[in-house]
Amino acid sequence: MECCDSVCLIKDGWFREINDMWPGHYFALKIDSVLSCEKSDYQDIMVLKTTNHGNALILDGVIQCTEKDEFAYQEMIAFLPLCSHPNPERVLIVGGGDGGVAREVDKHPLVKKIVQVEIDQKVIDASKKYLPNMAKGFDSPKLELKVCDGFEYMKCHKNEFDVIITDSSDPIGPASALFSESYFSLLKGALRSGGIICSQGGTAWDDIETVKKTLDHCRRHFKEVRYPIAGVPTYPTGQIGFFMGALDGNSDLTTPKFKFTDEDLEKYDLKYYNTQIHSASFVLPNFARKALYE
Template identity: 35%
Template sequence: MEVWFTEDQTKHLRIGCRVREVLFSGQSPFQKVAVLDTVEFGRMLTLDNVIQTNIKDEFVYHEMITHVGLNTHPNPKKVLVIGGGDGGAVREIVKHKGIEKVVHVEIDQMVIDVAKKFFPELSSGFEDPRVEILVDDGIKHVKENKGVYDMIIVDSTDPVGPAVGLFGEEFYRSVFDALTEDGLFVAQTESPFFNSSLITQVTTTISGIYPLNRLFWAVVPTYPGGYWTFTMGSKKHDPLTVELNQGKIAALKTKWYSPEVHRSAFVLQPFVKELLPHK
């Protein structure tokens, strides 16, 4: 008998993966959590039947949501990660030797526990002594910590359920206040093919709060459309003009991110440029 996992990526689009085995299935206070051993992508984490990450393509997303910002800021020492309970973002951050503290705020303990058990490749950074894990609400955390972080990464799920508040103006203003005077933040901001109105909304909001607002992109095969965007809000440092330390980046041992990719990720196609606010 064939077993397939199917995700409704939009009301009119589905993606299906053949499953060897269901490794875990549980209901947390926030969402349904499952780990599947798929034929095409290996171990896969899903939340409420939506693909979050998998062993085959995870490195693209995690390298881009972290290293672009970390190499834009000249000396990031304290970093906050909101969401991303799988640990992939934390794993990438701790590759940077100059980082002194990583605070990881994840609302769902079950996601952290599942990552530690089934995704050691992603969750390895949790063991770094510089990492502090807080099971808490990220929105509340940024409100309570002003002027603390050099960089904040919003590694959220889609804008439904517990993640809705992570895409609003009040939250982005709280993130601004939680950053140091030259801090910056990066958030995942969905697909320009299927979430164009969200990208317009988010970039318009951020451009009204932060002196610099940049959209960049990467290819993540299991996310809707494969083309995925990230948005940076920065108080001072511009990822387009920063001088990249080639030796530092080479030492990171990445699979996707490089100095050339850093620059090219900000080259937007005309249809994507049309989604951005024009000042």
């Protein structure tokens, strides 16, 4: 097994997520073994078998998902934009190499076509081997998977998608460009009329200045912009936010256009998202609301 630099974050049977993006604290996972560790052309890729959280995907020393709580993030980043759009027939996923977002997007009954662009084939391969419940998203008959750069793909595909979901890692390494103003400009150009975007948005608890800066990038290209939040225990501070933008200034992103019934929630095995969670996710604590909206 090829070694990667992230192995140095393992000590005494614990993986420690130590990073300057969340100064002064770290999250740790007790592990049973290292299942895989390799370097791709873009990043360190490590998969751990943890004691209490199932298998965990680590990129450049940062937890991307664990089998125990991945559904919270995957469902929210998918269904917040999908259910806010009246007819999300064509969907683009940028990133999402573990397959979890594709798994959720496939469940929406109005979606007819999914295109996914992921830059790192080795993330896809590791996920298929060690994270099969997420990677089954790659088996969707609606999905067209392309291993390429999302920037370059959108430059060549204008006015094609109803919803674009960016499932990126944090703004370091290969994902840093996905938080730039030029990226939001590309997103806008790739959308059809009435289109909606949703991107991974970090946490307001650790670096609200970066969240506000990125939200301002989004505001320069979208008429309606929001920052909903969700609880994911193994992410920094236990919370993740999303940058949502709509081309239509009259869009109410807080009220879903499509509503899953209780029977749908069972049918599609939704463990986190529902209509009430959708609306509630846009209610921010006072410090975040003031910093981001006032």
